[in-house]
Amino acid sequence: MTDEPSKQFGIAETRLVEAVTAFRNWADCYPVNQRSGEWECDYDEWRSITSAFAAFLDSSDPELWNASTTEMLLYILARDNEMEMLKRELITRPGYLLALARAALHSTERDARWQLADALGSVELTAGEVEPLLAQLFHDGDEYVSRRALLALARRRSNEAEPLAVRAWCTEHEYQRMAALEALSACRSPLLQSYLDLAESDGRQYLVNFANELRSKQACEENE
Template structure:
């Protein structure tokens, strides 16, 4: 059972090596799905989310990085939606995080994670520079009965 930090490093090494096409599916827009150790990475993320009392800046960045890369299965997002404390810790960095795949997933989990406290961050994401982030934030606001 390896640590979250170890599993993220392992994933980054795989990415840096060209994200080998281990499944022979090509690299298209869903290249992350070819990573052969997602189960281990997700298990480590789950343990980290459930047991950390406070995340360091590096841990927040790494969690947002993995959230962004898990944009097809969205299992990390599901874990986060059940952890309001961690979402609150991520939120300041998440709103400015450079990868829109992290921001749109944050938008989708905010209502479940934070309830009414999600409204202001969602309004901010509804003005995001990325169209998909804006649409996901507006859909989340709409699901809460607000705009």
């Protein structure tokens, strides 16, 4: 890095650290018993965070990120789990998204992991770059992260989507089964019809309703 880019990186990093620190200070004062739902959205300076986040990405190279920097990026991404503005910034910079997703595999920031999994389903990167990461995120210990990774694979029409959808079904978790149906539908799997029938046999309300929605969608597509 020459002096000028290095200087720009330093300025952008300082600005992001200040923005994230300001959020941390605000969050520390937020009553714990009121931290539910979209509480992070009450912060007034998300635009400043988003601007600093984007400027930092544009002035840096993932190879320059140390553990502290990566932890900060994942922390603030996780806090932006409702508006998802930072996720959108990463989607426009696929290389940075990929680097942060790799770093997130062992992160405790669950709300960063699922956003990164979802984002990986929306970028034009090669299957070899993205799909192994999504397969690892499918095996995440958090059910929601796993579910979003499966749906991202399905959006990419990955060959991994069908067998992983079957694995999701076998967990017997209702939402995992709903994701399995959605994944089979998205990748136009010949297994879909038999799993729609299995959903009817399962009998749980949300799963049955979702299966019926997919049947209706299927019927509409066939009549077009």
